[in-house]
Amino acid sequence: MSAIGLDTPAPGAVRRSPGRRAVRRFLRHRMAVVSAVVLLLIVLAAVFARQISGHDPNATDLFATRTGPSGDHWLGTDSTGRDVLARLLFAGRVSLGVGVAAALLSVAVGTVVGSLSGLLGGWVDQTAMRLADVFMSFPSVVVMVVIAGVIGPSVTAMVIAIGLFQWPQSGRLVRGVTLSVREQEYVQAARAVGAGPLWLVRRHIVPAALPPVSVVATIAVAQAIGLEATMSFLGIGVQPPAASWGNMLTDAQSLTVIKTMPWLWLPPGLAVAVTVLAVNFIGDGLRDAVDPR
């Protein structure tokens, strides 16, 4: 293309690619930038969990149960004498991992269904959008209650439950983008020279849908982390002894713990709240960046 000179900037104009402009807009969103830094720190803490805590998250010490914060155990110990800080950091791996995995799954399903729905139209489209309604309104917590009750709770089941019940958001978005992109002349041209649906999806639809989908995907990560915490808190998600921010709080369901042992429930609760807030702020910043209005 550049051979024809379409990419040559107008004389005197400062040349900035759309991507660069998006980055500039994102950097102007103060909370989003702060959140990105906070999230980076949380990710690093989870990655270097072992080095930071210096304790095994599953090592019990029945002679030191529910002890307060000390030099050895910075955040104290839990009801079986495990180091709370170590569990908090290792739980971060689980929570972030589940969040990202579930969000990726939902976006993948949404992109496939949404683009096919928009390209093919007709009854495929009708059925897909009806299904989207159902998946959207059936709460994934209830799905997990059924799965956990019938098959037994597992991390895989949870990722699939969250991922499958979140796809409509990205699905509808991708469908909308597809509907507008497929009428564009370059797509018509591609079709005229024999491009198949898969080629169109890969070459034209996915690139066009990527910016708005990245916003939805970010918010999906936030929702998935919150859902994971909720399910694990209810005992239908991540199962002990594996630590997750949600199941660390299950222990806190007594007035004595709430009253006298804040180190058991405040850190994991704050970890979820701060992480989800940060991811949501980043999503907000991304929205401003890709969709300037």
Added chain:
Amino acid sequence: MGAYITRRLLINVLVFFLITVVIFWLVHKAPGDPVAMMVPADQLNSGSAAFIAAKRHELGLDQPLILQYWHWLVNALHGDFGYSLTNGRSVTSLLGERLGPTIELMGTGLLLSLVIAFPLGIVAALRRNTRVDYAATMVSLGSVSIPAFFMALIAIYVFTVRFPLLPSSGISDPSAPGLADSLRHLVLPALILGVANSGAYMRYVRSSMITELGADYVRTAEAKGATRRRVVVRHTLRNSLIPVLTYVAANLPQQLAGAVVIEQVFAWPGMGQLAISSVGRHDYSVIIGFALIVAVLVLISSLLADILYTLVDPRVRLG
């Protein structure tokens, strides 16, 4: 309008049957034999095969799957969800006695979230891109981001532990029953449920109001001398009410999911709490009964949203 609603009704009923098939299929994917769970381990080991077979027959577990599904569905539609596998009571009565508390909690929670969302959303829309707007957006982001159970723990810490004003568990105090006592027990759970859901509604009210405030009829009304207050109360609020209510209706099942969590934290004797405790007991029939009720709620709320939607959009109503 009639044709549209009929079509949606048919589709919704079809979807409902699909959901019941999935639920039933899941039940039969379950490892472990429900009968084995009803028979003490020592009896099972001493080989009471005849007894187990009799039980299987009694529970209809020896019939072909499709027949089992059919019986189950016919019974369920008659309000008979079978019997609890752990205590033998009918699932209908078990869930029935939990329905009231759940509706009470959900209803009050919903009301509170609207009471919070509407003023905040309207003010944020009127003062768009000012500090007030940013503050309201922060509040709504916080409500969306902070898990409800963590908010609940903080509320319990503040209102029960630190300042012993409100009870943190149960629906009433048997030693001092009465309306005042019931209300006191309702405050914390309903408030947390309301706050947790208000964020999403607030954003919706805000964006809906902003759309309406930019409409031509607002300029006309203002040109004719209507005050800002009159424009908001008489025109934009009314017009944004229905899309917001459509969203609220479609969101009812999510409200129930929120209530499940709140019931668990506050030991509120509702359906969600029953379902969660049934998970630990592998009491499939209760879990399935609960899932069916949620499916019905999904059906009702989607129909309700459809009906409200036809009210907003004359193209749907007349077309």
